[in-house]
Amino acid sequence: MEFKIAWCITGAGHFLQETFDVFLKLVKSNKVEVTTFLSCAGEEVARVYGVLDKLDKISSGRYYQEIILERDQGKGFPMAGRLVRGQYLALVISPATANTVAKMACGIADTLVTSAFAQAQKGDVPAYIMPTDYKAGIVMTKLPAIIDNGICVGCDNCLPLEKCPNNAIRIVGKPTIDLMQCRGCKVCVGLCPYDAIIFGKEIKNRVRKLDEENVRKISLLEGVIILKHPSEIYDAVSSLDVT
Ligand SMILES: Cc1cc2nc3c(=O)[nH]c(=O)nc-3n(C[C@H](O)[C@H](O)[C@H](O)COP(=O)(O)O)c2cc1C
Numbered sequence: 001m002e003f004k005i006a007w008c009i010t011g012a013g014h015f016l017q018e019t020f021d022v023f024l025k026l027v028k029s030n031k032v033e034v035t036t037f038l039s040c041a042g043e044e045v046a047r048v049y050g051v052l053d054k055l056d057k058i059s060s061g062r063y064y065q066e067i068i069l070e071r072d073q074g075k076g077f078p079m080a081g082r083l084v085r086g087q088y089l090a091l092v093i094s095p096a097t098a099n100t101v102a103k104m105a106c107g108i109a110d111t112l113v114t115s116a117f118a119q120a121q122k123g124d125v126p127a128y129i130m131p132t133d134y135k136a137g138i139v140m141t142k143l144p145a146i147i148d149n150g151i152c153v154g155c156d157n158c159l160p161l162e163k164c165p166n167n168a169i170r171i172v173g174k175p176t177i178d179l180m181q182c183r184g185c186k187v188c189v190g191l192c193p194y195d196a197i198i199f200g201k202e203i204k205n206r207v208r209k210l211d212e213e214n215v216r217k218i219s220l221l222e223g224v225i226i227l228k229h230p231s232e233i234y235d236a237v238s239s240l241d242v243t
Helices: 016-028 040-048 052-057 078-084 098-105 112-122 159-163 209-219 231-238
Strands: 003-009 032-038 067-069 090-096 127-131 137-142 169-172 174-177 202-207 224-226
Touching (some): 003 016, 016 032, 016 052, 016 231, 032 040, 032 078, 032 112, 040 052, 078 112, 090 098, 090 231, 098 112, 098 127, 112 127, 127 231, 159 169
Parallel strands (some): 003 032, 003 090, 127 224
Antiparallel strands (some): 137 202, 169 174
């Protein structure tokens, strides 16, 4: 028996691909129908990590399998109203940015995702939240495509620039990637003879105490379940009581 899940993507690169992989597995299991909600930043970030162009594998576009973009919604986020009307068995927010978690901790509902969360709470729909900034300290996170200026020699004919299907590479002194155009397709990575384009470079990121505290605050709200890693989503959703 299929049941419906609302999946919210916020503007976080951390664990985004991993979350996508879990939803793909869930949809392929034919157990769930997924409606995907993207915040404005979520749409941008999913694009540069190459996830936006893969979402149609999860969202057929049919009723309750749509991709809902914040930028298409009015200020009242009418589609978030589905949560209070009991259309979904659960809401999953993964990855959840520090920004979205902070807003939810304060009861603010002024974006598509925070509004969906508020409506879920009002409709007694459980919310599974996977915050990127979970515990204060250093975490490793992956960048989208970047050109390493130390490696790039600035060829006269830059092949990645010529062949980028999205015209996302510009010369600003040296070639640089315009993240507002990049779709994370990685075509450029294999074209640079000097391997100067790196996708998924790991960097250190400090999680603030403030963000950890906000996670603690939302964990105390009724119906909120905090997840530490996207791999926990599969079991959480699979064990939902459909009766
Ligand atoms: C490439 C990229 C990756 C980002 N990754 C994260 C992240 O992992 N965690 C986070 O809290 N913010 C991250 N941000 C910053 C958020 O996108 C930004 O705070 C935004 O305002 C969040 O809006 P939202 O919470 O409505 O989606 C990232 C931004 C960019 C451009």
